[in-house]
Amino acid sequence: MTGAATIDIDTASFKGSIKLNSGLFIDGKWVDPVEPDSIEQVVTTLSIRVPNAESSPYSCTDVDLAATGQKIAAVSLGSGQDAYKTAWGLKCPGTQRARLMQRLADLMERDKEAITALEVLNTGKPFSVAKASDVGGSIQWIRYFAGWADKVQGKTIESSVTKLAHEPYGVVGQIIPWNYPLLMLAWKVGPALATGNCIVMKPSEITPLTALKFSELVAEAGFPPGVFNLITGYGTTVGHAISHHMNISKVAFTGSTLVGRKVLEASAKTNLKVVTLELGGKSPTVIFDDCNFEQTIKWATQAMYGNMGQSCIAGTRIFIQEGIYDRFMEKFTDMVKGLTAATGDPFAATTRHGPQASQIQFDRIMNYIASGKESGATLHIGGERHGTEGYFIQPTIFTDCTPDMKIVREEIFGPVAAVMKFKTEEEVIEAANATEYGLSACVFSENIGRAIRVAHAFESGSTFVNSAQLTEWSMPFGGYKVSGIGREHGEYALATYTQVKAVHVNIGLTI
Ligand SMILES: NC(=O)C1=CN([C@@H]2O[C@H](COP(=O)(O)OP(=O)(O)OC[C@H]3O[C@@H](n4cnc5c(N)ncnc54)[C@H](O)[C@@H]3O)[C@@H](O)[C@H]2O)C=CC1
Numbered sequence: 050m051t052g053a054a055t056i057d058i059d060t061a062s063f064k065g066s067i068k069l070n071s072g073l074f075i076d077g078k079w080v081d082p083v084e085p086d087s088i089e090q091v092v093t094t095l096s097i098r099v100p101n102a103e104s105s106p107y108s109c110t111d112v113d114l115a116a117t118g119q120k121i122a123a124v125s126l127g128s129g130q131d132a133y134k135t136a137w138g139l140k141c142p143g144t145q146r147a148r149l150m151q152r153l154a155d156l157m158e159r160d161k162e163a164i165t166a167l168e169v170l171n172t173g174k175p176f177s178v179a180k181a182s183d184v185g186g187s188i189q190w191i192r193y194f195a196g197w198a199d200k201v202q203g204k205t206i207e208s209s210v211t212k213l214a215h216e217p218y219g220v221v222g223q224i225i226p227w228n229y230p231l232l233m234l235a236w237k238v239g240p241a242l243a244t245g246n247c248i249v250m251k252p253s254e255i256t257p258l259t260a261l262k263f264s265e266l267v268a269e270a271g272f273p274p275g276v277f278n279l280i281t282g283y284g285t286t287v288g289h290a291i292s293h294h295m296n297i298s299k300v301a302f303t304g305s306t307l308v309g310r311k312v313l314e315a316s317a318k319t320n321l322k323v324v325t326l327e328l329g330g331k332s333p334t335v336i337f338d339d340c341n342f343e344q345t346i347k348w349a350t351q352a353m354y355g356n357m358g359q360s361c362i363a364g365t366r367i368f369i370q371e372g373i374y375d376r377f378m379e380k381f382t383d384m385v386k387g388l389t390a391a392t393g394d395p396f397a398a399t400t401r402h403g404p405q406a407s408q409i410q411f412d413r414i415m416n417y418i419a420s421g422k423e424s425g426a427t428l429h430i431g432g433e434r435h436g437t438e439g440y441f442i443q444p445t446i447f448t449d450c451t452p453d454m455k456i457v458r459e460e461i462f463g464p465v466a467a468v469m470k471f472k473t474e475e476e477v478i479e480a481a482n483a484t485e486y487g488l489s490a491c492v493f494s495e496n497i498g499r500a501i502r503v504a505h506a507f508e509s510g511s512t513f514v515n516s517a518q519l520t521e522w523s524m525p526f527g528g529y530k531v532s533g534i535g536r537e538h539g540e541y542a543l544a545t546y547t548q549v550k551a552v553h554v555n556i557g558l559t560i
């Protein structure tokens with residue numbers, strides 16, 4: 050139900066009380082979900098776990114913010130449509146949209162510490178990382194797209210005097226996951242607002258807190274009511290309603306390939322809404338003998354274990370050329386031991402590795418570890434729960450992996466590396482591409498000719514030479530194969546939030 054919950058946080062990184070609205074943010078207002086006997090009915094459960102600073106930081110108190118039923122269609126989507134027609138998109142000049150977006154970014158900057166604390170509660174990621182990458186990155190994304198808002202322009206084709214207008218879709222649905230709750234929101238909101246669309250946003254049911262806070266800042270920034278709407282709830286209800294809705298013209302989804310297929314299917318069965326999908330990955334990290342050894346160790350470790358391995362571009366299949374295999378494994382093992390030693394309370398300044406985001410995810414990863422052991426891979430290090438409480442898993446390495454193993458084929462979304470040895474460039478390209486996924490791939494070699502050759506040979510939407518995971522607001526991001534459809538970021542993202550209208554102007558032709 051609507052109302053505000055106060056979350057008291059007393060940790061090494063953040064001390065304070067954060068007031069958070071707990072309703073749905075629709076048409077610029079916090080509203081109660083409507084009666085549960087309606088046709089489109091969902092149950093919204095916002096349950097957060099607040100570390101109890103008095104005892105172990107991992108013993109948690111459940112705080113219920115809301116648990117209720119709702120019908121979303123008439124209220125949220127109807128008002129979104131109305132707002133689009135009267136107050137946004139074609140009616141609101143790009144310069145004004147840019148100003149509002151910059152104001153929103155300023156407010157996020159103002160509340161950066163509190164937003165970070167909420168994101169840590171949401172996910173368990175280390176505070177310093179959440180502050181710099183998740184919240185800092187989100188602010189950058191909003192600012193970057195604010196810069197585009199007054200530069201979305203059409204063209205004129207001179208020969209036939211045809212004006213091409215790039216128009217917003219109207220109401221777009223956005224369904225996002227739990228691994229980067231605020232960042233994924235910013236990735237999607239930025240281009241949608243810049244191009245003048247209205248948004249119906251559904252955060253993951255596991256991590257709604259920063260999205261609620263973001264909605265408050267949207268209101269404070271002065272966006273017209275209905276431009277940004279937040280509907281919390283489950284995928285099978287709210288997500289299902291969004292993907293099937295006849296008045297939503299485009300859906301942008303990030304999450305599992307399984308659900309991505311459902312969203313696409315929903316489009317086919319309803320109004321053929323445009324669907325962009327950013328899905329899973331099983332990304333290769335290819336390390337040649339002639340790499341810069343010290344740098345490569347660091348990048349490969351970060352690529353694998355960053356965000357506790359809960360990243361769609363995690364470098365989970367690590368291919369090491371035979372000449373440096375032993376030396377690399379020795380140092381890589383040391384890095385993992387260091388990470389294990391720095392595993393713990395996400396609010397502690399020394400923590401570099403936190404828990405997995407949920408019990409479901411914890412169980413899923415532990416099952417993959419069991420499968421790795423059963424399938425004959427060698428458990429090199431890790432493989433157990435870390436500590437006795439919470440969703441902590443030791444950073445893990447499996448060696449002697451083969452392509453048929455589940456831990457090599459499937460996205461684990463946890464801190465579990467599958468290491469393989471290779472001899473030749475041709476062999477490793479084939480092995481790296483032997484996956485249904487194609488989101489990201491890294492190559493490490495000081496032979497720049499070879500590095501570029503391999504980067505081009507990867508069947509992947511993003512490839513990195515002597516680096517990893519450097520996703521940036523201006524660089525297109527998306528998948529080959531089952532890793533997705535469409536691109537986010539930069540000018541390419543604008544194209545996925547606009548449709549082109551050809552206006553043919555007769556300047557003298559008579560019949
Ligand atoms: N590409 C990425 O960044 C992500 C990939 N994943 C992968 O997916 C696996 C499972 O994680 P989940 O949380 O279960 O992902 P998921 O794909 O079920 O959830 C992502 C979002 O989709 C929504 N959703 C779920 N069912 C839906 C439906 N029928 N219609 C519309 N929306 C729906 C969820 O509520 C959430 O907001 C992970 O282990 C990982 O492999 C998960 C999260 C992010």
Ligand code: BAL
Pocket residue numbers: 228229303327359360361362363
């Ligand atoms: N889903 C995009 C960001 C990531 O998971 O790495």
